[in-house]
Amino acid sequence: MLAQMFMSWSNRGMSGPVQHSAMRGSNLALVLGAVAETGPLTRSQLTARTGLTKSSISGLVGDLVAAGLVGEGQPAPTRERGRPGSVVAIERQGAAGLGLEVNVDYLAAMVTDLGGTVRYRHTVAHDNRDRPPAEVLADLARLAAAATDACDEQGLPLAGACLAVPGTVAAGVVRRAPNLGWDDVPVDLPLPRSAFGLTLENEADLAALAELRAGTASRDFVHVSGEIGIGGGIIVDGELFRGAHARAGELGHVVLDPDGPACSCGGRGCLERLAGLDAILAASGAADRAELEARCAAGEAGALAAVASAGRWLGIALASVTNLLDPECVVLGGVFAALAPWLGDAVEEALARHGVQPRVVVSELGTEAAVRGAAGSVVRRVVGDPAAYLLSREDSA
């Protein structure tokens, strides 16, 4: 319907090269978006779904095939009579997104293709707090190089890269990542030239978007990214809620005990000081998350008590979140996903005690959510604006 309005608009005297190319771009996105979301579609299904004419669809599909973003082929045989039309489907080799992540105790890289399939993943555990940012970024550059090599080997053209960081970002700069101790750190990785280059995003936001695309939760939820710090990603009606200055979702700094332990934000008793991974490790005596999980699985009382205490604090914070935001669902992500068997009851009890009962879901993406969201954000950009992607490839050709 949008396309029809667009065309009638243009027909009423606004046509010309600029309008024509804007219209073509929007219609390319309409067609690519339809097959990306629904799966393989025949040309007549595309006509019905987009409201575009048969001949427009024909031209647009032709352009997308030439660009390698979609392919045409025979559908799987059905029991219906008659010869089925050929179907247009996403070309998995069409374009790939590189996701990168710097977090407090690991680095990660992931490549996803245009169909959303993970084609490469690599995570390296490392405490990044004791090192200068340049050293961390040099390690990250090595991870990125290995990932782009993997793209080459698999014949995947890289559309761009996105770096997830546990903090606030601006163009090309990590503004403030308190748990890393980074302030205004510029990021410039030696990546191969690509259509969209490198962007930076908050890790909790990316994790929530990955969760949205994975479809485990609904379209109105709060995703909890539990790591050393605790981030929150708020999805409202299927969109990321960013706030007035793109700083919304700082769940880790919900104040639960104003006389509690000091926090990197300057306050006291913030959730992440009471329920973040460091707090759990300190209370349990475990050296790292693997040992913590092993001790919980073995039923060790100290580890179970430490995890349950974190669950109680997390539940109290989520009661406040629910009273404020009224989400349909709360998603436990990051380390909280792995710890859910021993933490979930305490979360639910604390919620119920405070008179709210949002649906509580455990993320299936776990600590991979943010880097997956980063790779996915590049792919979504190709699907959302194929014309820009094609244009920049022509420019660099």
Next chain:
Amino acid sequence: MLAQMFMSWSNRGMSGPVQHSAMRGSNLALVLGAVAETGPLTRSQLTARTGLTKSSISGLVGDLVAAGLVGEGQPAPTRERGRPGSVVAIERQGAAGLGLEVNVDYLAAMVTDLGGTVRYRHTVAHDNRDRPPAEVLADLARLAAAATDACDEQGLPLAGACLAVPGTVAAGVVRRAPNLGWDDVPVDLPLPRSAFGLTLENEADLAALAELRAGTASRDFVHVSGEIGIGGGIIVDGELFRGAHARAGELGHVVLDPDGPACSCGGRGCLERLAGLDAILAASGAADRAELEARCAAGEAGALAAVASAGRWLGIALASVTNLLDPECVVLGGVFAALAPWLGDAVEEALARHGVQPRVVVSELGTEAAVRGAAGSVVRRVVGDPAAYLLSREDSA
């Protein structure tokens, strides 16, 4: 622009009685909305602003004049040459909204006209917790009758009524208002027949909408309704944020002290138990808000300490709110507006200590915000859908 699209749509084969009347309705709203928002406009200004043709504007203005919603007259003289065209302006006698409010310690009624001017106001202080709902509603009916009499005297046609309550609502029923002790109380007031009848809304939501229309804050803010209970109204990009089940904004139940005093929600240490009016009165020893304000104004240490303590708790809660929602601005409303001279510093200090500094604004509407928002919501409905208003008047004629 919208109107043009609408017309071109209809011209492409969708015309007919239903489409025509929908189009007329949407265009009536476009014209009425333009003069309601901008003030008096000439017909050619209306043509430019709405994208409708001169003859359409002529017909629509004629309909709105006949309905008594706008008037035409000479504008104020300017220094520009030439004879100015006549201007179309909101008819203040055109339609009025009746706002009503039941709160824990008062009842209120207010009438605003189509131009947003308050034409009648009446507030009665009364502790409504010690009385059965039927008795409270009988008192409210008397307030409403006096208000509708005032409308008659001023020749104001009543378009409808809206009742603000400190709790959750469904159609015609107060679902749960814990501070009143009301659960599933049906509300049926003997009001004169009107276009839109009686609707129920949460008082904190209405107060935030009144604040939005008053324009004291921005388009992204959290309005704090401080009374015996504490409500929050969240405005995002100029719209009320309701949440997945219309229960968002329950600021009073942000948990600040999990071992603190028991709350009506079942939890402990909720903000309203620590900073609500009852908590302040108990800590200061004042009998009511008038005495409290007088003691603060006189510089009495006990009263000042009680108010500052409430301000500190409120500031801590607002730090959590800011970390989660990242509003541009926080508006102190209800009793917090009146207490702002003695409470504001403590709020700002607590915010700064937790590393956030949203702009803090004191409401100019104070405790009147909710009932004003209630009256305004009726008027907004007339402006937003004049066709529905006119249709229901024809039906009842």
